[in-house]
Amino acid sequence: MVDFNLTPRQEELRAIAKKFAIEVMIPSAEKADREPDPSKSFDWDVVREGSRLGLRTLTIPQEFGGEGANVETAAMIGEQLAYGDLGMAVAFDQTWKILTAVCRVANEAQRKRWLPLIVEDDTCLMGICSTEPTAGSENILPYQEPGKGMQMRAEKKGDVWILNGTKRYISNGGLAKYYMVRTRNDPDGPLRTSLTSFLVPADSPGFEVTEVWDKLGQRCVQNGTLQFTNVEVPDSDRIGEIGNAAQIGTEFLLGYGSNIQAGATVLGVAQRAYDLSVQYAFEREQAGGPIVNHQIQRTRLARMAMQITAARSYIMKSAWEAGREDQDPMHASLCKVFASEVAVHVCQQALELWAAAGYMRKNPLEKLIRDAQSFLHSDGTNDILALKAGNYLMKPDPSDPVYSKRAAEAAAGR
DSSP states (O other), X not given: OOOOOOOHHHHHHHHHHXXXXXXXXXXXXXXXXXXXXXXXXXXXHHHHHHHHTTOTTTTSOGGGTSOOOOHXXXXXXXXXXXXXXXXXXXXXXXXXXXXXXXXXXXXXXXXXXXHHHHHHOTTOOEEEEOOBTTBSGGGTTTOOSTTOSOOOEEEEETTEEEEEEEEEEEETTTTOSEEEEEEESOXXXXXXXXXXXXXXXXXXTTEEEEEEOOOSSOTTSOEEEEEEEEEEEEGGGEESSTTBHHHHHHXXXXXXXHHHHHHHHHHHHHHHHHHHHHHHHHHOEETTEEGGGSHHHHHHHHHHHHHHHHHHHHHHHHHHHTTOTTOOHHHHHHHHHHHHHHHHHHHHHHHHHHTHHHHSTTSTHHHHHHHHHHTTTTTSOHHHHHHHHHTTOOOOXXXXXXXXXXXXXXXXXX
């Protein structure tokens, strides 16, 4: 039987994260969101306080000083942080997800060398470098024509790799201390067998942040363009085997829970929009009383609650499945698609309820609307993730009891 009860530690972590989101993140985000220069909007004091609470190192194993959180716990905490601010939640969440991949794929010597450095530095964030100026979605749904897709090169010279290329729109770009960089080791092969990953320190000679993007939403975190010019990386900093980064990328999105955690974070935006709207509905008076007394607004709020709860249930079921042998890969992607679309719809409905007041910048709703839109594309565009999920459809087996002979006849035109 399904058990929705949280462990005592999960309850404790959720309470810590919610308090942090409300008391620390929301006040910081209200100021940072209005900073016109995107390179000046990030608040390092929030990261330091999150580190003190153990939130930055959530997925690092306990033996290395982290919490050792699984995908379910990370998703739950990500939602709480995004209640405070989606951009800053992404800064933490990206770090968790990359550390999960590093802990799973790195060898023992690499973990012993890297993880203590990351734990001890209370401002150490992580970034993953995949998207390029001319290669984005085809890296998630790999386009297998030889030589196409991702173009950043890694050439091996002795025990050193030389990295050259550009990555764009990278979350935590310009903030991270370490980047997990996906490169092409074979310029002429298909992506499936031609990509290799490295962990690259931000202070490496030849590494440069050439642009911090000015964005509509998620303004409290940086997305950067990163240039690698003859960056030397020792083979000892290679993550996984040569040519298997595409497989690591698939595990990153599915088994390691990247899409699941992305869906959870954007759901935090929807939850805050809903909570603000409930309060507004009880306190805003029109036509002789609070607007919550109007049937259209009560129905609107009820449907918003229904959609948020459905999305959260989908996310947590997918998180529970993550990494299991019987994991359904369709749902690991689709729960993010569903949650992000729910978040946008809930924010839209909140704007209908708030009316003109919701559109005004002095009120909190307009920021939530801008933030929610970003996750229609973040962590993989919804169209590509849905297409990827559709590729997991299985042809029905005629021996299956649910197989319909009549459906088969109808399909045959009979």
